[in-house]
Amino acid sequence: MSSQKLQTKILNEEFVQLDLSKYQSKVSAIHHHLETTKDEPTGWLNAPLEDNSELVKRIIEIANEIKLNADVLVVVGIGGSYLGAKAIQEALTPYFGTHPNGIEVIYAGQNLSGAYINQLLRSLTNKRVYVNVISKSGSTMEPALAFRVLRQYMEERYGDEAVQRIIVTTDPEKGLLNHMAEKHNYRTFDIPQNIGGRYSVLTPVGLLPIAVAGIDIKELLNGAKQAAIELKEDSLEKNEAYRYATIRHELYNQGYKVEMLASFEPGLASFHEWWKQLFGESEGKDKKGILPVTSNFSTDLHSIGQFIQEGSPILFETLLHFEGISEDYIVPYDVRNEDLLNYLNDRSFNEINCISKKGTAKAHADGGVPVIQLELQQLDEYYFGYLIYFFMKACAMSAYLMEVNPFDQPGVEAYKKEIKELLSIDNINLDDTVSINI
Template identity: 60%
Template sequence: MSTLKLQTNYLDAYIGQDELLLLNESVKSIHEEMHNKISTGNEFLGWLDYPLEDHSAELEKMLEIALEVRNNAKVFVVIGIGGSYLGAKAIQDALSPYFRVDESLPEVIYAGQNLSGRYMNQLLKYLKYKDVYINVISKSGTTTEPAIAFRILRKYMEEKYGEKANERIIVTTDSEKGALRELANEKGYRSFIIDEDIGGRYSVFTAVGLLPLAIQGYDIHAIMHGVKDAAIDLSEGDVITNQAYQYAAIRQLLLTKGFGVEVLASFEPALKNLHDWWQQLFGESEGKGLDGILPIAASFSTDLHSIGQYIQDGKRFLFETLLHFHEVEEDCEVPYDAQNKDQLNYLSDKSLNMINDIATQGTAMAHVEGGVPVMSIEVGTLDEYHIGYLMYFFMKACAMSAYLQGVNPFDQPGVEAYKFKMSELLGKNSEVRK
């Protein structure tokens, strides 16, 4: 099979080929505007061609630091919120073992994405007798949650390591401006650059996502290889041949037909954080102008015994996208049991992954019969290359989908609202005024 295949055969009852083709003119012209960098939000289109450029020096630098961290730390704390950590966490959780066995690699812990005093208190206790490196990721350095976490953890590092703390703090931030850049220059922290034209939720294949993954020994070259191949494969401005655009167009057609909720579901629990990354990508790009598709995630089988009931029989305003990796390395067989009280002998000697594949098909069929538009994204092997490919597929689809909806895919005005209210209540705004 190809690296990725969008399966739409269950959608015939909802979307005609003619409807899709009618969108092709819009898709083509958006594509041209996007690639000529003249579309709305064009100051954030750097991610489009980034994978085609040569980043080998940057990757080498990450691998060097990764080696150093592995030799000198038990814990690597990544401070960031939203797009500054969801991508790395998604790939990490998709590929790491379900049960931690290899204690030789540093443990990666995320901070700065919540304001829980309990979380931070326990983190400080946990770090007390362990050697630590910190990677703080923030364009401005003043987003409240990561800024607070960094202030607390910087103090911890300076008390623990003195001057040497500066060698254990790595900053990923703007090349020239912002609080974090200033501090890095002053203290001599090593740093990676967040390109000005790449927004948080499109940054997973920059140092934002790749450094934490390199620390854990994931093949960052393979990720970039997948991302690059996707950028090449998905470069046509056509709704039929470009699967990312096809996914985007289908989503927008379903939205206009009253399907305002998309459930991304998969049958491998390790993909849960990839769903979270996807939810941020689409939710923050499209949830605007009192419209857009609400993206929610489901992990099957467990959620089939939860909102599965709702998907099957609830309000008919949702559609489902099944994400399915065909090749999963490890597997297990159902043993034969002479007694067969559980009536499972019809499955004996069958592999769990095979049964899981059939559960995926069965679920699609049941949901289709229940009146849910279902499509699926079939991906090859669960590995770095294919996840990189898939993530770029989603990014390109998301940009096109938001443009088709008529909104800027790259801003997030609604996120400012809570920040402003919170700052006001905390007295920041009045203090600034003083």
């Protein structure tokens, strides 16, 4: 076992009977391909190792401007354009209220609900507003419609000042949103062309909203950098991301077609959604792939726990475990003891939560469910940056082990096409939009 900052453990290996050594040569070949390919969008692999100080400085400057002049930032995006930012924001800010170093960050463009957009606009009354629209092309329907509404709202409310209050994150050279930004002189951040949406959270796509929310993006990137350094090896003994990917693949070959990611901290619910898109969109091709599902424990133990313990043997479980949580609360003594809980007097909620975690993992493992546990020291920016990079690298390896491309999403393009045809939208070359009257 390696000494890396994230440890991968399988809690019932004697039951699962894993033999990972047979995959080493294939893992090495895939590793070499990832490190050398020029044909795939793998810019995220070495991005944490590059000097990004000027970009980070500019992001922080604009984030500080927004925090000074606004009460709320509305982030417009869908999929990888918002899931990562929302995941980090919710994991690292208070459950109630905003981060002491940030302002409110809310999201639009991730659905087509008229009620949602209506209520969002009403919520902005008496609040100072900035908008950050995020899309590589600008043509994805959900965020494009939301931005149409919000751009009109900002222009009607702020007039010429709206240009200063709209920040565009998009492709640096092409697409509807790129041309719109150029025409109207919006300030822009680039989405790197060699990084796909679900791998983009550590670029301006995620970093600007995260910084506005009050998160320390320098520490986030430091954690990702440490992961990029530690996960450079091709050895399954030394690379925890590849070890996790290979365990998943072996379980898949043994008939476990569903992976349930679970954690015992409710702030990680949106992180689960980011993970679900990362693996679902990367692996689910050619009638292959592990179905990614998620649970928030202990809440979901009272709804899905029975199925996990004794239901169809189709799933394995991956538990996220953080040794340190920043806040805690001691169970008080109650002289009445009507709830019969005085035996927990002087124990903390986190201590009880940790015991619940251990008991749940043991029960599921004893019940025959393969249980992987991913262990990190702290739930903070540094370790979260590490965890994000870990999952991205593990996902690329896992998809290639299944012999599918981790970086495309043909099924997504298929349903987009069907929706447009049903709405009678003419076919438009979205990479050649200069002549379109915006």
